[in-house]
Amino acid sequence: MSQTEAPPSFSRRQTLVGGCAAATMIASGCSARVGDALTATDTHVFGYPTVQAVIRFGEILSERTDGRLSLKMYAGGQLGNERDTLEITTFGGLDFNRVNLAPLNSIEPLTKVAALPFLFESTEHMRTSLDGEIGEEILASLEPHGLIGLCFYDSGSRSFYNTRAPIRTPDDMRGLKLRVPGSDLYVAMVQSLGADAVPMPLDEVYQSLAQGVIDGAENNWPSFESGKHFEVARFYSLTNHLLAPEVFVMSKISWDKLSASDQALVRDAAKQSVPYMRKLWDAQVEKSKAIVLGSGVEVNEVEPAPFAEAMTGMWDRFIDNDRQRGLVERIQALRKGGGA
Incomplete structure (x- = not known):
């Protein structure tokens, strides 16, 4: 049976697992095991859809092996941010990890394809593209880097939010300090819109928004809501x-x-x-949207074309080999209208 450790039992960076501190797992060679259970981590809170999906994965393992294989989940970033835990995972200190594409972008160039802005025209298009051979090729590219790519989970549609004023055009973004995940691609994306990109772990965003260290960020409805960012960033623009x-x-x-x-x-x-x-994800999007709208956040519909046009130049910067370009073309061919 899968287990989830309660967040109050651990500090964020100095968690003790199987006699080893998470911060020193790599150096000591200690594996993050609890008994014979396999271990998994996620930066999101316990009730988040990705966490629940990994727990369900563990339940399936346990059911099909009569408990021989089981899973213990450390949710809520208990073992550190994604870059930290990803490194621990490659060295065998953790067995499983749910991560965003951003920390993988610097490891494997093929992962940049699925992170391109305005590549997927809809959730259906993204799922169709990544459920088949294209997705399998990207997942397989992680193995030389010490990771076995198992599957893709939804992360929804990401949009910009900030503490200052509505964003309706790229001009409204000039001079804003916006948090991005730690990826050169995300940095270039925000810079192409005239804003200042501030790479930052997700768990630091709320405090940084509240203290004015950053003016805003970009993320999906569930993360905007579950991270309580909507409490301080009162303008959400649906780019x-x-x-x-x-x-x-x-x-x-x-x-x-x-x-x-x-x-x-x-x-x-x-x-x-x-x-x-x-x-779970589709239900959570609706739930989070209702919470945000009910709080009085100003949500703005925007015309996406000017934002997409401003970002077109960055595609060539990050898609610079034939294999990447081939994947992009295959994904574009799966659009309902076909082609770019």
């Missing part, structure tokens, strides 16, 4: 510039310790968790 997915990965070191039959089971359980996650 819908990104439909980049989340990624569920396993440490290759841990993977190589499994039998071939258990590896197949892990892959199948991960795939089974995807429709479960999507059902």
